[in-house]
Amino acid sequence: MLSLTHSVKMALGSIGSSKMRSALTTLGIVIGVAAVIANVSLGASFNEFFTEEIGSVGNNFIIVEGKKSNLFHDSELELIKNTPGITGVSPLSQEVAETRFISTTRQIQVQGVSQDYEQVANIEMESGSFLDDNDKYMAVLGHDVAYEKFDKKISEKNTIELTFTRADGEVVTQKFKVKGIIQDPDTTFVQSGIESDVRIFIPVSTMNEIMGEDYYWGFFAAASSLESIDDVTDELDKRLARDLGVSSRDIDNEDAKPYALMNQAEILEEVDQLSAALGSLLTSVALISLIVGSIGIMNIMLVTVTERTNEIGIMKSLGYKNHEVLSLFIVESMVVGLIGGVLGTGLGVLGAYLADSAMGLPYIFPLDLIFVGMFVSIIVGLLAGVYPANKAAKMNPVDALRHE
Known part of the structure; x- marks a missing residue:
């Protein structure tokens, strides 16, 4: 009875006897497994990157934006403040202002906010302090405005x-x-209206006084938790709809409402869907390499069977059964796949790390990918070796011995 250990030793001996051919055989598997692992890892890294980017612009934030001017006033501000689950809210007004410092003038977006903006927008100060509701002609500058503009x-x-x-x-x-x-x-993925590094912030009351206005273009609010943010948003939507005269039958019709609502959970869901679609696309492309690699193994194994016809004949004349010859060649094919899987996994891990470093992404590598890479490569080797192994097992020993 041919043992598994003996089969593996014979397989390694066969692979070692033709190193160049074996290397070329495993190349397709190496590339395929590396591509799959690197792409899945990159997908996880992109997802983490977008999640961190979105989290950096606010804590459980809800954005309320008017579709027309003179829509939101202090009454809507109080309504939002009193909505259950809201922990903070800042009214928003914005204008582009000609900004002058010493002898240089630039056009910069100026945002009118209240002191709650620091908390709901997750603002962290490098120097000084953020605005207070008692401030008037005071300004807080975004990092790029202060140092680059x-x-x-x-x-x-x-x-x-x-x-x-x-x-x-x-x-x-x-x-x-x-x-x-x-x-x-330090973010590159930002949502319009809430990026802080390229803006100047002044008290919203001062902004309205200068512009001669008494309304806000929107609000930036925070819910108590990410888990409750959808419920809080729905309740806020209902209250604003009633306050602004939107009928109950139109509350789910976004086109019928004079305002738009967006929250952090919705953005994260969209990002998850985008990351999943991107990951599936990249993985599908990588799987093509695995298919090509399996075809390569099959072709080489067919050549191997032909070259070793005499050997097969001798084995059968010595009493080796068909299933033993079959298992011998399948094991050899699986060993080739496993070697390619080990090399491909290492290359995929390295490739993902280098790509993440080059793009400034957080390095996320699920450890189960290692086992997935090994398993996939062994299965590919198994499937690719079945036909050549079956062909070898069915050889007539007399014909095999006569083969030249």
């Missing part, structure tokens, strides 16, 4: 000059003292 860096206690143009065409210029600089969030 002007010829000279702006620091805390410096003075900048903001020039706004009202809706009636009147131009208003006002000096603001810099109260603090926001820490660089």
Whole structure:
């Protein structure tokens, strides 16, 4: 009876006797397994990256944005504050202002906010402090505004000059003292309206006074937890709909409402779907390499069977059964696949690490991928070896011995 240990030894001997051919045989498996592992790992890294990026712009945030001006006032602000599950809310107003520091002028987005914005938008200060509701002509600068936009860096206690143009065409210029600089969030995936590094923040009351307005273009709120954020958003939606005269039959019709709601959980769900689709696409492409690799193993094993016809004849004349010859060649094919899997897994791990490092992604590598890589390579070797092994097992020993 041919033991598994003996079969593996014979397989390794056969593989070692033709190193170049064996190397070329395993190459397809190496590339295929490496591609699958690297792509799955990259998919996990991208998902973690987007989750961290979204989390950096707010804690369980809910964005309320008006589709027309003069829609939201203090009454809507109080309504949101009193909604169960809301832990903080900042009204928002924004304008592009001509910003002057010393002799340099730039067009920069200025955001009017309240002191709650620091908490709900997850703001971290590099220097100074964030705005207080009692502040008036004070400004907090995003990291890029302070250090990149002007010829000279702006620091805390410096003075900048903001020039706004009202809706009636009147131009208003006002000096603001810099109260603090926001820490660089180090994010590249941001949602419109909430990125902090390229903006100037001033008190929303001061913004409305300068612009001659008494309304807000939206709100930035926070729910008590990510688990409850959908329920809180639904309740907020119902309250705003009633307050703004939206009928109950139109509450689920986004086009019928004069405002739009978006929360962190919805964005994360969209990101998960995008990551899953991207991962599936990349993995499907990588699986093509595995199919090519399995065909390569099958072809080489067929050549091996032909070259070893005399050997097969001798084995059968010595009493080897058909199933023993079959198992011998299947084991050899599986060993080839396993070797390719080991090398491919190592290459995939290295490739994923280098790709993550090059793109600035967090390195996420699920350990079960190692076992998946090994299992897939063995299965590929098994399937690729069945036909050549079956062909060898069915050889007539007399014909095999006569083969030249």
